[in-house]
Amino acid sequence: MYFTLLIVVILTAIALVAVAMGIARAISPRSYNPQKGEAYECGIPTRGKSWMQFKVGYYLFAILFLMFDVETIFLFPWAVVVQDLGIYGLVSVIFFLVVLALGLAYAWKKGALEWK
Amino acid sequence: MSEAKEYGYFSGLFHGIKTLLTGMRVTFKEFFTKKVTEEYPENRAVLKMFDRFRGTLVMPHDEEGNNKCIACGLCQMACPNGTIRIESEMVEDPETGKKKRRLVRYHYDLGSCMFCQLCVNACPHDAIRFSTEFEHAVFEREKLQEILNITKE
Amino acid sequence: MFDFSIVTSWIHELLTSVMPAGLAVFIECVVIGVCLMLAYAVIAIIMIFMERKVCAAFQCRLGPVRVGPWGTLQLFADVFKMLIKEIITIRHADKFLYNLAPYIVVLSSILAFACIPVNKGMEILDFNVGVFFLMAASSIGIVGVLLAGWSSNNKYSLIGAMRSGAQMISYELSVGLSILTIVVLTDTMQFSEIVERQADGWFIFKGHVPAVIAFIIYLIAGNAEVNRGPFDLPEAESELTAGYHTEYSGMHFGLFYVAEFVNLFIVSAIAATIFLGGWMPLHIPGLDGFNQVMDYIPGFVWFFAKALFVVWLLMWIKWTFPRLRIDQILTLEWKYLVPIGLVNLLLMVMCVVFGWHF
Structure with a gap:
């Protein structure tokens, strides 16, 4: 039953966007003009290709996010049963979190968290 | 020039929280104040413009219809736009025989006035002043040319 | 307490008596699909109207008052205006991705929207890993934003989309950690169970200090997650024209706009559900008369009151503070919110294990 409802929700989302865009394309005016097809860069003509090279900072933050997100995923099942595990659960997860916190501290110290 | 104070980790954290809460208190008080928006066409009955507002030029007359203008032309010379045009005539005073200037018509073009008040400042006898009436929209441009003085018949 | 499952089972019996079960x-x-679409649109309209009125009240002015009584029809006029605007596609854009981006953003928004329990028995997706699913669904939106920026053939859109992506993924972590803190307090991830377990006091009272800290962290991180408030650098007009949705016009843009406001509602509704009790009335354990009186007010009234209160709180924050720069946003997250979140999680686990909670 869950799966059916999930499919219904996904189809609703697609239908909502399709209906909105359909109505918009049906009743909106259309006029072709080469100036309108240009990208908007504060009014000046574009220089060079628009797909430029990225800053490496984005990549570093993405890797850090990946690590911590996987950590969060692992913590979810533990969080559900921690009340039954008692102190044993607390101590074992402290080891896990300490290892990851050391990773964050290392990244902080090495300057990976600065934007430049 | 004083240096910005450098905060450590925890002192920076608490200082930040304190300043954020101060800002939020200010806007919280602002949320409950009475709003100053005037909903214009609906509040004409209670609308009161402030006294210094320059709406349109008028020449005040007393109960018998006399005005204080002596047709000196200082306002016409002061106006940067040439909005004011004075028609005057010389009349002979019957008792003393001296000739005096008298105002016939005082043309005022509301369409070209820029409400700078130089004419009012120039007048030596306070014959003209600005009133706070601001609803001047008309459908024909000729209606904007006004004659400000009232001639007694 | 009004139980919505009465209504759903009555409809089901009515239908199965006159036609085959399939x-x-x-x-x-x-019917569920249509109701979901209508609820989405209505919530978006209420949110945008509330934004305009609340923002005006904080700025000592009145907001929309002319169209309809107290300006209530203003939003319908705005939606109609957006529908009839011309959809300008730029020449060198990647057409498939350009059209796909709104689908993904709205998909993520609707998936999250369908998880929220509005009344007893009134939720569409009630997985037993509800919280986990919610986090996964909100992560899909990031892909949509990145696609929107990438496929517009515009350097500024690209920068805006990358910054927005970096910001959103960072704050996902804090959202996850603060929700995890509450999952530790209650040993379930299913939304309806989370609300049921707040029958003897909301979680913000039951888990005292760690729950309050988690609430504050969740509000800040949720705000940043949906690109709102002091964290709206990707769509700031003075910075990057309109960021990742610069090249979208008319209803194309309208979909992003609507998704942003419904995301705001979703963040507030989840905060209200997890921390403030969802549709559960305020019960003080021990005062049975008080609890009986509180039970007369139906669940969805409680839910909307709480969710709209949190929305007002977030709007208060937005209209008080200036925008943060991208390096300030990322510093706030990685150097302050993640360490505090982890310490708070440990604090909550200690409270649960040693029994220091109510």
Whole structure:
């Protein structure tokens, strides 16, 4: 039953966007003009290709996010049963979190968290 | 020039929280104040413009219809736009025989006035002043040319 | 307390008595889909109207008052205006991705929207890993934003989309950690169970200090997650024209706009559900008379009151503070919110294990 409802929700989302865009394309005016097809860069003509090279900072933050997100995923099942595990659960997860916190501290110290 | 104070980790954290809460208190008080928006066409009955507002030029007359203008032309010379045009005539005073200037018509073009008040400042006898009436929209441009003085018949 | 499952089971019996079960399920699914779309649109309209009025009240002015009584029809006029605007596609854009981006953003928004329990028995997706699913669904939106920026053939859109992506993924972590803190307090991830367990006091009272800290962290991180408030650098007009949705016009842009406001509602509704009790009335354990009186007010009134209160709180924050720069946003997250979140999680686990909670 869950799966059916999930499919219904996904189809609703697609239908909502399709209906909105359909109505918009049906009743909106259309006029072709080469100036309108240009990208908007504060009014000046574009220089060079628009797909430029990225800053490496984005990549570093993405890797850090990946690590911590996987950590969060692992913590979810533990969080559900921690009340039954008692102190044993607390101590074992402290080891896990300490290892990851050391990773964050290392990244902080090495300057990976600065934007430049 | 004083240096910005450098905060450590925890002192920076608490200082930040304190300043954020101060800002939020200010806007919280602002949320409950009475709003100053005037909903214009609906509040004409209670609308009161402030006294210094320059709406349109008028020449005040007393109960018998006399005005204080002596047709000196200082306002016409002061106006940067040439909005004011004075028609005057010389009349002979019957008792003393001296000739005096008298105002016939005082043309005022509301369409070209820029409400700078130089004419009012120039007048030596306070014959003209600005009133706070601001609803001047008309459908024909000729209606904007006004004659400000009232001639007694 | 009004139980919505009475209504749903009555409709199901009514339909199965006149037609075969498969067709009845199909009709129910269609009805659910239509109701979901209408609820989405209505919530978006209420949110945008509330934003305009609340923002005006904080700025000592009145907001929309002319269209309809107290300006209530203003939003319908705005939606109609957006529908009839011309959709300008730029020449060198990647057409498929350009059209796909709104689908993904709205998909993520609707998936999250369908998880929220509005009343007893009134939720669409009630997985037993509800919280986990919610986090996964909100992560899909990031892909949509990145696609929107990438496929517009515009350097500024690209920068805006990358910054927005970096910001959103960073704050996902804090959202996850603060929700995890509450999952530790209650040993379930299913939304309806989370609300049921707040029958003897909301979690913000039951888990005292760690829950309050988690609430504050969740509000800040949720705000940043949906690109709102002091964290709206990707769509700041003075910085990057309109960021990742610069090149979208008319209803194309309208979909992003609507998704942003419904995301705001979703963040507030989840905060209200997890921390403030969802549709559960305020019960003080021990005062039975008080609890009986509180039970007369139906669940969805409680839910909307709480969710709209949190929305007002977030709007208060937005209209008080200036925008943060991208390096300030990322510093706030990685150097302050993640360490504090981890310490708070440990604090909550200690409270649960040693029994220091109510």
